[in-house]
Amino acid sequence: MRAYPTDPAARRSALDDAERLRRLPSIDRDLIRLAHEPGFPRWLDQIKATGGCARPVYLSGHTTVRDAATGAVLRHYTTADEPGGRMPVRCRNRRQSRCEPCSRQHAGDTYHLVRSGLQGGKGVSERVQLHPRLFLTLTPPGFGAVHRASDTGPCKPQDPAARCEHGRPLACHQRHDSRAPLVGQPLCPDCYDHTGHVLWHACAGRLWNRFCHAVRRRLATLAGIAQTRLREHLVLSFAKVAEFQRRGAVHFHAVIRVDGPNGPSTPPSAWATAELLEQAVREAADSAHVHSPYSPATGERLIRFGTQLDVHPITTALDSTTAVTDDAVAAYIAKYVSKSVGDAGGVDYRITHYASIHHAPVNAHLRALMATCWRLGALPELASLNLRAWTHTLGYRGHVLTKSRRYSTTYGQLRAARADHQTGTSHLDEEAKETVTESAWRYVGVGHSLAEAELAAGVAHHSGEF
Numbered sequence: 001m002r003a004y005p006t007d008p009a010a011r012r013s014a015l016d017d018a019e020r021l022r023r024l025p026s027i028d029r030d031l032i033r034l035a036h037e038p039g040f041p042r043w044l045d046q047i048k049a050t051g052g053c054a055r056p057v058y059l060s061g062h063t064t065v066r067d068a069a070t071g072a073v074l075r076h077y078t079t080a081d082e083p084g085g086r087m088p089v090r091c092r093n094r095r096q097s098r099c100e101p102c103s104r105q106h107a108g109d110t111y112h113l114v115r116s117g118l119q120g121g122k123g124v125s126e127r128v129q130l131h132p133r134l135f136l137t138l139t140p141p142g143f144g145a146v147h148r149a150s151d152t153g154p155c156k157p158q159d160p161a162a163r164c165e166h167g168r169p170l171a172c173h174q175r176h177d178s179r180a181p182l183v184g185q186p187l188c189p190d191c192y193d194h195t196g197h198v199l200w201h202a203c204a205g206r207l208w209n210r211f212c213h214a215v216r217r218r219l220a221t222l223a224g225i226a227q228t229r230l231r232e233h234l235v236l237s238f239a240k241v242a243e244f245q246r247r248g249a250v251h252f253h254a255v256i257r258v259d260g261p262n263g264p265s266t267p268p269s270a271w272a273t274a275e276l277l278e279q280a281v282r283e284a285a286d287s288a289h290v291h292s293p294y295s296p297a298t299g300e301r302l303i304r305f306g307t308q309l310d311v312h313p314i315t316t317a318l319d320s321t322t323a324v325t326d327d328a329v330a331a332y333i334a335k336y337v338s339k340s341v342g343d344a345g346g347v348d349y350r351i352t353h354y355a356s357i358h359h360a361p362v363n364a365h366l367r368a369l370m371a372t373c374w375r376l377g378a379l380p381e382l383a384s385l386n387l388r389a390w391t392h393t394l395g396y397r398g399h400v401l402t403k404s405r406r407y408s409t410t411y412g413q414l415r416a417a418r419a420d421h422q423t424g425t426s427h428l429d430e431e432a433k434e435t436v437t438e439s440a441w442r443y444v445g446v447g448h449s450l451a452e453a454e455l456a457a458g459v460a461h462h463s464g465e466f
């Protein structure tokens, strides 16, 4: 037995291993336990394969691919030999707030998806570079005065004495930084048309479709041809992304491209220029409208775009005379798909009880919009708008990114190409044969322990996929 050391340094070193381990924070103890497990190196490889996904889904099961004629096994994979008898699959959440690595990969896929529609590649003809293409931003109208960010002048330079019917000032002589909490909040919440705002969101998808029809109709009229014959001259395709602004309203950023009658590999008729397309887009944005379903509580609202419309021709990166290049547009759109209403101060989870609106970590303006959504959602005549299910997105129920079939490749194709690249397999040899696939999978869990999350974050940090 050793004598008790009098020197403090010696005393510290005298702590035995078990004691030191006991004194470590629990996350470090968990890390050490994890690293000593026999399956640890394989687990780390699996986590690397998910790109360090923050919330992987664990599956257990097997897949066997057989030659249909001979019954010979061509490929067999089972999780029986994996650590814990399971394998992690990435969550593929597009939201940065949910999973940083997966949102980064999703943004990267979006970039390629949008870019291939502008420059060609990934199965899209490079001819598309020569076709008329526009980048546009469509906005909702105003639903009431809100504080705005500005570095040039005061927020609302109206007469300081002017008041609304509720006695609140119409002016704001402050200058707000873009991150100021007041930006996007109404000057008077009682003047603000929450119902109009929510109904606009709920009808925005229909309005967009109406707009696309109107662009086709205007193009035909401008060219002096019958609408029914437009398809013999050109096909329109688009990709659009929805972005939530600080005032809680959705903006659409979209790419519109004109191809020939047989798609990207054929030129449109010579009269279909970018200038003519721009004129058609401007007129269509101005005229397109839909009506909200009638309700005694809300009336029937006219739903149309606001006057703030941006239209820019897109050029290839080589032509540097304009800032709107195809690369810039692809990067711009990709940036928005990883955002959610949560990034604009809302929540990115579904609301299932009215009471939870009061506890949601949002500002007073978004809370009022959510409450309006919930309240209108109870009206049977508005049932088709499904407002309660979309309370968290303030009534907007479209996808973040939508595109027409012909625009470019798909997320699925991009993922399949990446999977083949990663596993080094090509299924070409299998495609030649007729095969039978037999598989059985079940869900066994989701997410990481604290220590696993720490390691996955390290993997994500070093993979830098995008």
Ligand SMILES: [Zn+2]
Pocket: 053, 054, 055, 056, 090, 091, 092, 093, 099, 101, 102, 103
């Ligand atoms: Zn993930």
Ligand SMILES: [Zn+2]
Pocket: 146, 147, 148, 155, 156, 172, 173, 174, 176, 182
């Ligand atoms: Zn202000």
Ligand SMILES: [Zn+2]
Pocket: 164, 165, 166, 167, 168, 188, 189, 190, 191
């Ligand atoms: Zn007022």
